[in-house]
Structure formats: structure tokens, C-alpha cells
Amino acid sequence: MASAPATDQSTTDILPRRRVIGYAMGDVANNVAFQMTSLFLMVYMTDIAGVSAGIAGAIYGVTKVWAGVTDLFAGNTVGRRQTRHGRLRPWLIGVSPFLAISLVALFSTPAALGPMATVAWILLFDAAFQLCYSFVNIPYGSLSAAVTENATDRSRLAGARSIGGAVTGVVLSMVLSPQFEDTTVDGIRLKFTLATLALAAVALVLYWVCFRNTREVVPAGSGTVTLRTTLAMVRQNKPLIILCLGALFLLAGSFTMNAVMMYYARDVVGGAGYFTLQFLLQTVGTIAIASVIPRVSARLGKRTGYVVLALFAALGLVIIGFTPTGNLPVALLAFLLYGIGFGGTNALMFSMQADTVDYGEWKTGTRAEGGSYSILSFVRKTGQGIGGFLGGAIIAAFGYASGAPDQTEQAVQGIKVAAGWAPAALCVIAVLVMLAYPLTATEHTGIVQDLNQRRARSALGKNAADAAVVLTPRGDQLIARRPVVTVNEDYGAGAAYAAPRVAEKLGVPYAGLAFSSEDLERASSSNPKVLGDDTTGKSLRWLHSFSWPGMDVNVATASGDAQVGTNLVTKNIDEVMGLVKSFGGVVLGRDATAVLDTMRGVVHIRMIGDAEDRIDRAVETYGLDREVAAQRQVREDRMRPRMSRQLMHWEPTDDGRYHLIIDTSQMSLDEAIEEIVAAVEAEREMVAQDSPEEPEGA
Numbered sequence: 001m002a003s004a005p006a007t008d009q010s011t012t013d014i015l016p017r018r019r020v021i022g023y024a025m026g027d028v029a030n031n032v033a034f035q036m037t038s039l040f041l042m043v044y045m046t047d048i049a050g051v052s053a054g055i056a057g058a059i060y061g062v063t064k065v066w067a068g069v070t071d072l073f074a075g076n077t078v079g080r081r082q083t084r085h086g087r088l089r090p091w092l093i094g095v096s097p098f099l100a101i102s103l104v105a106l107f108s109t110p111a112a113l114g115p116m117a118t119v120a121w122i123l124l125f126d127a128a129f130q131l132c133y134s135f136v137n138i139p140y141g142s143l144s145a146a147v148t149e150n151a152t153d154r155s156r157l158a159g160a161r162s163i164g165g166a167v168t169g170v171v172l173s174m175v176l177s178p179q180f181e182d183t184t185v186d187g188i189r190l191k192f193t194l195a196t197l198a199l200a201a202v203a204l205v206l207y208w209v210c211f212r213n214t215r216e217v218v219p220a221g222s223g224t225v226t227l228r229t230t231l232a233m234v235r236q237n238k239p240l241i242i243l244c245l246g247a248l249f250l251l252a253g254s255f256t257m258n259a260v261m262m263y264y265a266r267d268v269v270g271g272a273g274y275f276t277l278q279f280l281l282q283t284v285g286t287i288a289i290a291s292v293i294p295r296v297s298a299r300l301g302k303r304t305g306y307v308v309l310a311l312f313a314a315l316g317l318v319i320i321g322f323t324p325t326g327n328l329p330v331a332l333l334a335f336l337l338y339g340i341g342f343g344g345t346n347a348l349m350f351s352m353q354a355d356t357v358d359y360g361e362w363k364t365g366t367r368a369e370g371g372s373y374s375i376l377s378f379v380r381k382t383g384q385g386i387g388g389f390l391g392g393a394i395i396a397a398f399g400y401a402s403g404a405p406d407q408t409e410q411a412v413q414g415i416k417v418a419a420g421w422a423p424a425a426l427c428v429i430a431v432l433v434m435l436a437y438p439l440t441a442t443e444h445t446g447i448v449q450d451l452n453q454r455r456a457r458s459a460l461g462k463n464a465a466d467a468a469v470v471l472t473p474r475g476d477q478l479i480a481r482r483p484v485v486t487v488n489e490d491y492g493a494g495a496a497y498a499a500p501r502v503a504e505k506l507g508v509p510y511a512g513l514a515f516s517s518e519d520l521e522r523a524s525s526s527n528p529k530v531l532g533d534d535t536t537g538k539s540l541r542w543l544h545s546f547s548w549p550g551m552d553v554n555v556a557t558a559s560g561d562a563q564v565g566t567n568l569v570t571k572n573i574d575e576v577m578g579l580v581k582s583f584g585g586v587v588l589g590r591d592a593t594a595v596l597d598t599m600r601g602v603v604h605i606r607m608i609g610d611a612e613d614r615i616d617r618a619v620e621t622y623g624l625d626r627e628v629a630a631q632r633q634v635r636e637d638r639m640r641p642r643m644s645r646q647l648m649h650w651e652p653t654d655d656g657r658y659h660l661i662i663d664t665s666q667m668s669l670d671e672a673i674e675e676i677v678a679a680v681e682a683e684r685e686m687v688a689q690d691s692p693e694e695p696e697g698a
Contacts, residue, residue, distance in 0.1 A: 002168075005144075010282065011377075012319060012697045016385065017586060018441030019147070019156060019212055019213050019214060019215070020160050021213070021588035022209055022210055022212065022213025023143065023144065023147065023157050023160065023161065023162050023164070023166070023210060023214050023358050024164040025206040025207075025209045025210045025213075025516070026092060026143070026161075026209075026214075027140070027164050027165050027166045027205065027206060027672045028164045028167075028206050028464075029096070029202075029203040029204075029206035029210070030133075030136065030137055030140060030201075031164070031165045031168040031169060031172070031233070032164075032168060032172065032202065032203040032206075032312075032368075033099060033103055033129070033133060033200075033203060034133065034137075035168065035169050035172055036107070037102065037103075037106070037129065037263065038174070038258055038384075039169075039172075039173070039261060039405045039427065040125070040260060040262065041060065041106070041107075042056055042057070042060055042178055042259045042260065042262075042388065042391065043262040044107060045059065045060075045122060046392075046400070046403070047183040047402060047404040047506055048109075048111040048189060048192060048403075049118055049122065049185070050115070050118065050222065050338065050402055050403055051115075051118060051119060051122065051394045051402065052392055052396060052402055053393075053395045053396035053400045053402060054392055054396035054397075054449065055119060055392070056402075057388055057389045057390065057391055057392015057393050057396065058389055058391060058392065059119065059122055059123050059126060060259060060385070060388030060391070061386060061387075061388050061389030061390075061392075062389075063123070063126040063130050063271065063385070064127075064130075064255075064384040064385030064388055065309060065381065065382050065385040066130055066131075067130035067133070067381045067384075067385075068377065068379075068380075068381030068382050068385075068563055068685070069378070070130055070134035070135075071137075071138060071374065071377055071381060072346075072374055072378055073134070074134040074135045074137075074138040074139075075138050075356045075374050077135075078091055078135065078138055078139045078142070085211075085216075086146065086215070086216030086269075087139075087146070087216060088139040088142055088212050088216060089139075089152045089162065089214060089216060090141075090224070091135055091136060091139040091140075092136060092139065092140060092207050092210060092211050093207060093208065093211045094134055094136045095136050096132075096203070097204065098128075098132045098202075098205055099129065099133055099136055100200035100201070100203060100204050101128040101200075101204075101633060102128040102201050103196060103525060104124050104131055104193065104197050104200050105121075105125045105128075106122065106125040106126055106129055107192055107193060107196040108189070108192075108193040108196065109121050109122060111189055111476055115487070118686040121510040122280045123644070127366050130671075132391060137634075140210070142387040142698070143214060143216070144157045144161075144214040145214065146217070147215065147217065149213055151418050154249065156665070158595050159494060163291075166283050166287060168288070169279060169283060169482055170276065170279060170280050170283060172199075173275055173279045173280075174276045175195065175199070175258055175271060177265070177272050177275035177276055178272060178273055179191065179192055179272075179643040180262055180266060180275075180626045181266065181271065181272040181273065182405070183403060184403065184405055185448065190609055190696060195356055197271060199374070200239040203293070209659050212401055213269055217482045219240075230623065231266045232364065233363075233364045233372070234372070234375055235361055236361045236362075236363050236364050237356055237358075237363060237364075237446045237484055237661040238438055239355070239356045239359050239377070239437060239438055239439040240353070240356035240359070240372055241302070241377075242433060242434065242436055242438070243349065243356060243434075243437065244352060244375065244379040245433050246306075246349075246430045246433040246434040246437070247349055247376060247379050247380050247430075248362050248380075248382060248383040248386070248430075249383065249426045249427070249429045249433060250310065250342075250345060250383065250426070250429035250430040251312075251347075251379075251380045251384050251387060252383040252384075252386040252387040252424065252426050252429060253317070253387065253424070253425075253426030253430070254342055254383075254384075255383065255384040255385075255386075255387025255388050255391070256388070256389060256390045256391045256394075256418060256419075256422050256426065257317065257338075257387075257390075257391070257418070257419050257420070257423040258322070258386040258387065258391075259277075259387060259388045259391030259392065259418070260388075260391045260394075260395060260418040260419050261275065261278065261419065263277050263395065263400075263415045263418075263419075264278075264320070264331075264415055264419040265278055266414070267411075267412050267415055268323065268326075268331070268412060268419070269323075269325075269327075269328055269409050270325070270326045270327055270328065270417060274328060274331075277328070277332055278331065278335045279335075279665035280331045280337070280341060281333075281335045281336040282335045282338060282339035282342075282482070283339060284335045284336065284339065285335070285337065285338065285339025285340035285341075285342030285343060286339045286340070286342070286346075287343070287345075288339075288345075288346040289309070289339075289340045289341075289343045289347070290343060290347055291328065291499065293305075293344060293347045293348065293351075293619075294498065296308075296309070296348075297348065297351065298345065298421060300507040301440060301441050302348050302351060302352050302354060302355070302418075302441070303352075303435075303437045303439075303440065305344070305348055305435060306345050306349070306352070306434055307431050307434055307435065308345075308347045309340070309341045309342075309344035309345045309504050310341060310345045310427050310430055310434070311343070311350065311427070311428075312340055312341030313338050313339060313341025313345065313427050313433060314342075314424045314427040314428055314431070315336055315337055315341070315424075316334045316335065316336070316337030316338030316339075316341055316587030317334070317419075317420045317421070317423045317424035317427065318415060318420060318421070318424045319333065319334035319337065319402070319420070320335070320338065320416070320419050320420035321332045321416050321417065321419070321420025321421040321424065322420070323416070323420075326410060329588065330476075334420075342429075345416050349376075349565045352437070352439070353372060353373060353376050353438055354356075355444050356639055357425075357547050358444065358448055358451060359439060359444070359448055360372060360449055361451060361674065362447045362451055363389070377538065381593070383540065387426075389425075391422075394414055394417055394418040394422055395411065395414045395418050397414065397417055398410050398411050398413060398414020398415075398417065399411045399414065400415070400492055407566050407586040412435055412456075416685070418540045422671050423586065425619050435627070436577075444483040444649075444650075445649045447652075447656055448647070448648075449597065449649060449650065450651075452569065452573060452594065452595060452648065461464060469669045477598040478598065478600070479600045479601055479687070480580070480584060480599055480600065480601030480602050480687075481502055481582030482508060482583060483507075483583075483584045483585075483586075483603075483680050483684065484580050484584045484585060484586075484587075484596065484599070484601065484602045484603070485499075485502060485506070485585075485586040485587070485602070485603050485605060485676065485680055486586075486587050486589045486592040486593045486596060486602065486603075486604045487502075487504075487586065487587070487589075487605045487606075487607065488588075488589060488604075488606050488658075489606070489607040489608070490586075490607070490608050490609065490614060490633075490634040490637055491517075491618065491632060491633045491637055491640075492609065492613075492614030492615060492616075492617045492618040492621075492629070492633055493607035493608055493609045493617070493662075493664050494498075494607060494609070494617055494621075494664045494669045494672065495588055495607045496512070496588070496621070497621065497669050498588070498607065498672050498673050499512075499588045500512075501673050502673055502676050502677060502680075503585065503588050504584035505673070505677050506586070506677065506680060508584040508585045508586060509579065509583055509584075509585040509586075509589065510585065510586050510588075511579045511586070511587045511590065512588050512589075513588055513589040513590070514572070514590050515591060517622075520636055520639050520640075521632065521635065531583070531694035539565055557583070563625055569646055569647055569648060572590060572595070572648075573595050574685070575590070576590055576591070576592045576595045576596065577595070579598070580592075589640070591643075591644050591647070591648040591652075593650070593652065593657055593658070594644070594648045594649075594650040595648075597650075597657070601677050601683060601684060601687040602683075602685055603659050603660070603662050603676070603680045603683050604657060604659050604660075605661070605662065605676055605679075606652075606657075606658040606660070606661050607659060607662045607664055607665050608662070608664070609663060609665040610663065610665040611633065613664070613665040613684050614633060614664075615618060615629045615630050616678065617632055617664070618632065618633065620698065622676045630693070641653055642653070659679060659683070660675065660676065660679050661674070662675065
């Protein structure tokens with residue numbers, strides 16, 4: 001049966017649950033393949049295929065670095081050609097059979113092969129596997145951005161994907177780890193081949209389910225950033241360079257441990273079956289820390305949070321190295337601590353990478369989300385390869401005997417070093433590197449604000465002789481030649497009454513809120529039908545995450561698509577500049593205070609009031625029930641500042657951002673209007689006196 005057309009759904013339609021689940025099935029299939037090689041290939045090579053630990057580690061290292069190269073190649077290849085099934089989905093169904101074949105062949109080394117032929121077989125099929133995996137995983141990872149433009153739905157996709165991946169790892173460990181309890185039994189090769197064949201078949205079915213239940217509805221971007229411009233940006237992007245160097249050591253430590261994790265379960269803890277418990281506790285720690293990462297970041301800052309959590313991971317690894325042979329409870333505690341530490345640093349790493357994109361644009365003028373991510377991904381794969389190589393080299397140096405039913409005390413000690421002490425040392429090196437990470441929260445906020453001002457100047461266009469807003473001859477500052485006023489308010493403070501009357505008195509246009517109280521009320525609903533598009537075609541889906549109580553959510557980060565936030569910011573700046581550049585104006589909300597922050601001649605107003613007074617005014621002004629007005633007050637006083645913080649990186653409750661703070665519990669709205677008009681006239685006189693330069697085009 002032919003697939004439905006790729007564009008049978010709006011870019012802003014709510015995603016049905018079956019599409020979300022279908023998308024997640026693709027990552028389950030990915031994890032069947034990826035985690036089999038990451039967790040079990042090393043022990044398969046040494047204990048079933050008979051490869052020495054040192055050579056096995058070298059193969060693991062070489063093919064992981066190769067995987068980084070193939071990721072770059074795939075990233076530059078997929079998505080170029082449009083088909084009736086889309087640009088990305090065809091890769092899932094077209095390449096996955098070759099991925100399955102290479103996976104089965106990799107874990108089906110013939111017993112009759114000699115040592116050199118065995119190494120060649122594994123190296124060849126592992127390299128083929130990594131190539132195929134790149135051409136399935138890269139389009140799959142890009143698919144969420146093509147399935148929907150709604151940030152909340154992208155968060156649903158990311159959440160479903162994460163849950164699917166975590167569950168897959170645990171189930172996979174339950175299925176495969178018992179196979180390594182005794183690798184000397186007859187028929188072990190055939191048994192493992194059949195298990196791999198069954199898992200590969202399951203993966204193929206899941207890829208097909210993903211293909212059938214997803215649709216590409218978001219058109220491709222109009223431009224691309226070349227590798228040359230990306231590399232030019234990277235050379236001047238110190239935060240990204242340091243982040244990548246830290247990632248190299250952190251991932252090397254993680255995969256040194258991953259490579260020997262099965263040996264540790266069997267030869268140190270006391271049974272191959274304990275591998276599942278180790279992996280489960282590690283996964284629990286990773287999931288637990290993920291839920292509090294926004295709070296860690298807000299309280300400690302990203303760099304300090306990264307350092308603290310990396311030290312937490314190192315502590316867990318030290319305990320792994322110290323754990324006495326046969327002590328399961330201590331080992332499980334250590335893996336839980338390690339999961340918390342590594343899971344947290346991993347989450348912060350990608351959040352920090354998004355910040356380095358802003359820095360790169362600020363420093364070089366090149367914004368390369370995809371390019372900087374691909375560089376980080378390549379470095380991470382290289383770190384994984386180094387880790388696998390070190391794991392094999394260390395246990396080989398301590399005398400690990402491939403395929404032996406029992407290991408010497410020295411070999412067991414080598415496993416402890418590879419699983420605990422060496423990774424802990426690499427984590428500490430990552431910490432030392434990250435102490436030099438220069439991008440603090442304050443600096444990043446300043447960079448984002450500067451970028452927003454650049455975008456505002458760009459949105460102005462060429463000066464016109466009669467324009468209300470112009471650039472100075474140097475092009476470094478905007479000047480308002482007609483009245484421009486921005487107004488922010490706590491809900492019910494009276495701005496909706498005062499602001500349009502100020503505009504009328506000043507003889508300039510008025511622009512109200514971009515999102516009404518009704519919009520925010522609808523956005524807070526959990527009913528999918530309520531969260532559809534409104535009559536203007538404006539989607540409220542992305543607003544929904546701002547209604548969540550408890551913590552701020554970065555839409556771009558949560559969705560895994562930093563471009564979403566950039567597009568929203570750019571669109572808002574263009575709209576605000578479009579409102580005021582020709583005739584001036586009074587703008588209510590819209591983050592205009594931040595957009596026009598450095599423009600001379602603008603007056604920024606904040607209107608506040610006691611909570612009870614504001615509720616009373618909302619009841620009187622809008623004819624609301626008092627309970628409804630109180631609910632709106634709580635909702636809007638939470639959601640509107642949250643949107644400003646996350647999208648425009650400014651604090652709307654900071655009184656220092658305003659020329660005038662008006663408490664409407666202390667004066668009437670008509671008095672407030674007169675005070676605002678007087679402030680505007682005073683500001684215009686001051687600008688006229690203090691402007692030695694005549695604006696260009698005047």
C-alpha cells in the first residue's frame with residue numbers, strides 16, 4: 001500500500017498520539033542497533049569471536065571515529081532531494097535493511113575464520129554498520145523538525161523518544177546479558193546470531209512503523225551554511241571549542257566504562273545478569289536528574305552545574321573502582337550516582353551548545369545551529385572511540401584472557417581500573433577543561449540582547465527622510481524622531497485602557513498585545529481541540545509549555561530545535577520595528593521594551609498595582625466573574641514574564657528597564673495617561689538637546 005502524501009497535515013495541527021508513538025518507534029529501532037554495538041560488541045569480540053582485548057579496543061575506537069566522519073557526510077547529504085514521501089522518511093525505509101544486514105553480520109563471525117580474517121570481518125562489517133547507521137539516524141534525528149513546527153509537539157516527540165530509548169536499553173540488556181554468563185558453551189555463536197537476527201527483524205518492523213506513521217509537513221529551509229563557513233565560525237568560537245574539548249574527555253570516560261561494563265558485571269559483581277540492574281540504576285539516575293536540570297542551571301549556572309555533575313559522575317566511577325568483588329549493593333549505588341552525574345552533564349552540554357550558537361553569530365555573523373551541532377557530534381563520537389580503545393587496552397594490559405571461564409585477580413583489577421578509575425580521571429580532566437568555559441549566564445544574556453539590537457537595526461532597513469525611526473550616520477544607534485512608547489503591565493493594571501489613549505494624545509498608532517488573555521487561556525488547556533489554530537491562523541501550540549507551573553522551559557531547547565526560538569525572536573523584532581519605524585507608536589507588550597532598549601527617544605513604561613485592585617479592575621473592565629479574573633491574573637503574571645525570559649532573555653519585572661513605574665492603585669488611569677504623555681514630551685526635548693548628529697537621511 002502506498003504511503004499517504006507527505007503534506008496531508010498542517011504544520012501547526014496537533015499531532016495525533018499515533019504519530020508521536022510512531023515517531024518514538026524509530027528511536028527504539030535505533031537503540032536496538034546502537035546499544036548492541038556500544039554495550040556488547042567489545043565483550044562479543046573478546047569472549048565469543050576470540051579477539052584479544054587490545055585489538056578489540058582498537059577496532060572499537062577506529063569505528064567510532066569513523067562513525068563521526070560518516071555523521072558529517074550523512075548530515076551534508078540527506079534531505080537534499082524531495083520525494084513523494086518527503087526528504088527524510090525514505091532514508092529510514094531505504095537504508096534500514098542494509099543496517100540490519102550489517103548488524104547481523106557483525107555479530108555472526110564464522111568460527112572457521114583465522115585470527116586475522118576474524119579481525120578483518122569485524123572491522124569491515126562494523127564500518128559498514130556505522131555508515132548505514134549514520135544514514136538512518138541523521139534523517140531520523142532531523143525528522144521531528146519536519147513533522148511539526150509546534151514546539152510543544154516537538155517536546156512530546158523528544159519525550160517519547162527519550163522514554164523509548166531508555167526502555168529499549170533496559171530490555172536489550174535483559175535479553176542479551178545472560179548470553180555472556182558462560183561463553184564457552186557449545187553453540188554460543190549460533191545462539192547469538194539468532195538473537196541478533198530476531199532483534200534486527202524487530203528493528204526493521206519498527207522503522208516501517210515510524211515511516212508509516214510520520215508525515216513531513218514543514219518545508220525545507222531556503223538556505224544552507226557550508227562546512228567552510230561553519231569551520232570559520234568555530235575557529236573564533238572559544239566557548240564551543242572548550243565545550244567540545246570537555247565533551248571529548250567526558251565521552252571518552254563514559255565509553256571506557258561502557259566498553260567494559262559487561263566484564264564488570266560478570267567478573268567483579270558476580271554475574272552477567274547483574275548487567276541489567278547496573279544499566280537500570282544508571283538509567284533511573286539519568287531520568288531523575290533530567291527533570292531538575294532547569295533548576296540546576298538557574299541556581300548554579302550552566303558551567304558550575306556541569307562541573308558539579310561531572311564531579312558527581314567521577315564520584316560514582318571512583319566507587320565503581322573501589323567496590324569489593326561480589327558487592328552488588330555498593331555497585332548499584334555507584335551506577336546510580338554515575339547515571340545522575342553523566343545524565344546531567346550530557347543534558348547541560350546540549351543546552352550550552354545552543355548558547356555557543358548565539359556566541360558564534362555574535363562574534364562572526366554566522367548562525368550555524370546544524371554546523372555547530374555536527375562539530376560537537378563528531379567530537380563526541382571521537383571521544384566514544386577513544387574510550388572504547390582505552391577500555392580494551394587497559395584490560396589487555398592487566399592480562400585479561402579472552403574467552404576464559406575465569407579471570408585472574410590481576411585481570412579483575414584491570415576491569416575495575418577500566419570501569420572506574422580511568423573514566424573518573426577523564427571526568428576530572430573534563431572538569432578542569434570546563435572551568436575555562438567563558439560564557440556565563442550574564443554574558444550570554446548580554447550577547448542575546450546585542451543580537452536582538454542588531455536584528456532591530458536590520459529590520460529598520462534604509463533610512464527614509466520622513467521616517468519616525470532612523471539610524472545615526474555611523475549606523476550604530478537607532479533614534480526615534482516621533483513619539484515611541486512601550487508599555488508593560490501586571491494583569492489588570494489598566495494598560496489596555498491607558499495605552500491606546502496615550503497613542504491618541506500623541507498622534508501615533510497603537511499596537512496591542514500579540515496574544516490576548518483568551519489566547520493564553522486557550523494555551524493553558526490540555527484539550528487538543530482547544531489548542532488548535534485560532535481564526536487568524538496563529539498557532540497557540542508553542543505557548544502551551546509556558547503554562548506549565550513550577551519551572552521555566554526553554555522552548556527551543558525542550559524541542560531540540562534551537563531554530564524555533566530564533567525564528568520566533570526574529571519575527572517578533574520585525575513586527576515591533578514594523579509597527580514604529582514609519583510613524584512612531586505606542587506598543588503594549590510584545591517585548592518591545594527589550595527590542596527597543598537602546599533606541600534613543602523611546603519611553604518605557606511599566607504599570608503595576610495591588611493584586612486585589614487589579615482583579616477588581618479586570619472585573620469592571622472586561623465584565624468578568626471575579627474568580628475568572630483572579631485565575632487570569634495568576635496565569636498571565638506567570639506566562640508573559642516567562643515568555644520574555646526564555647525568548648528575548650530579559651526580565652520584564654526589573655524596574656531598572658523602565659523610565660516610569662506607575663502604580664494604578666495609587667493614581668487614576670487618567671492621571672497615569674497624563675504622566676506618561678508628560679514623560680514622552682520631556683524625553684523628546686532631552687533627545688533634541690543632546691543629539692549633535694543629524695540622523696542619516698534626515
